[in-house]
Amino acid sequence: QDDQYCLARDQYPYLYFGPKTAYERVYDHKDSPQNVPYCRPLTLWFMGRPGTRAPDQETIRKMQSLTGLKARILRNHEGHGGRLCPEDLAALSRWHLNVTEDKALWLTGQGQADLSFLARRLKRRLPELLNNTYPANRFKFRHTSSQRTQESAEAFASGLFDRNRNEVEISPPMHNDPVLQFDEMCPSWTANGARAMAEAELFEKGPEMEQTITRVSRRLGFNYNLSMDNIDLMWEMCRYDKAWKYVSLSPWCAAFTEDDLKVMEYRADLQYYYRYSYGDQLNVDLGCPPVKDMLDHFSRMEMATDEAYENIPPPVGVFYFTHDAVLHMMLAALGVERDAIPLMANNMDQQTKRLFRTSYIGSFAANLAAVFYHCDQGEKHRVMFYLRERIVDMEGCQVGLCSWSHLRTRLRKAQVCSLKFCNANAATAVAPSRTALLAALGVAVVAALASL
């Protein structure tokens, strides 16, 4: 079966590529007005990752070597060694890299479209709040200091207000932004980088990846196994090409069967799970600044609904543009898409229905939106969460609608948000990873047995 696979003839190719998945693939395409009976929206809090962008400089440099690999694959097929179908082979021969190092990490045209169309859909879902009901100065935009978050914010604002991007006022980025870039200011967390990759590295040496490496190598006509780096590079190119131009297929995706793509996706999920999310309690604790910011914002709005309130009312829309690490940490602090069984190198088979899937929750332009409602019946204030524009089934909430008092109680730890652990000795402050614990346990058991 795998031998026969031809991407050009596949009507439904597998398009879940972890954190580089095209937003187009995963957002909720229904955009009719979101009515919550007896409730009206008072404010929206939004946090998003940049839309489709270029890779970093190092990846672009590595991608340049794909021209050589392409020539070798074509040669293999001339000698009848490879298994790519003629259509995929012809597409590969036409392929060339169309990104240059000077554009590293820049938002692409598709990235601008991701954000601008997202804003328009939000406006259709929440017309009372976003359909030009309020003046532009009742909205707040904030982004980190990178080109891709600034451009994302501008594209979003121009979509929201139907204006030319330079007509919308967006404040300059803050140095060391405590809500949008706190991760890099936490020494305990930055010191944890290499250790967080341990589980994904174990997976790279495991049976699933071994099969994928062999299968891909044979498909491409090599009678030896390509390196993990080469396999990774082809997957990078496949997913970037697809995200840049959603309507076309990348010939590099033809190197992989659906099973192979699922293996690559799981490896990415392991990386992000341990580096940014539930795989380490440190990430969960570190996610509190944006949660606190959101809760504080809703509390101010709650006070502003009081008739005696005399201050300037808080914004009706707060829109933040940051990076995937911060978004994942916030989702972890909220407890969104948490699996009962942790993702591990040796349990991919049990994780086919996992909640933590970066293709869904951390794609390009991934975003979380929370709407604060005033209701005339039942609990006076309520909150609804949306992830990639779909309602989030939060613990203790009903069909996604959470009572404000329940939410405050559940998130009270995040509201305090002490990050003292960041400056504790990095070597001792962080809970050891599962792998390190198991290794230590193994040593202890061996030592105990030896002493008998």
Ligand SMILES: O=C(O)[C@@H](COP(=O)(O)O)OP(=O)(O)O
């Ligand atoms: O923080 C950043 O520089 C990148 C990291 O991306 P990866 O490590 O996932 O490639 O995230 P982005 O700005 O695209 O959300």
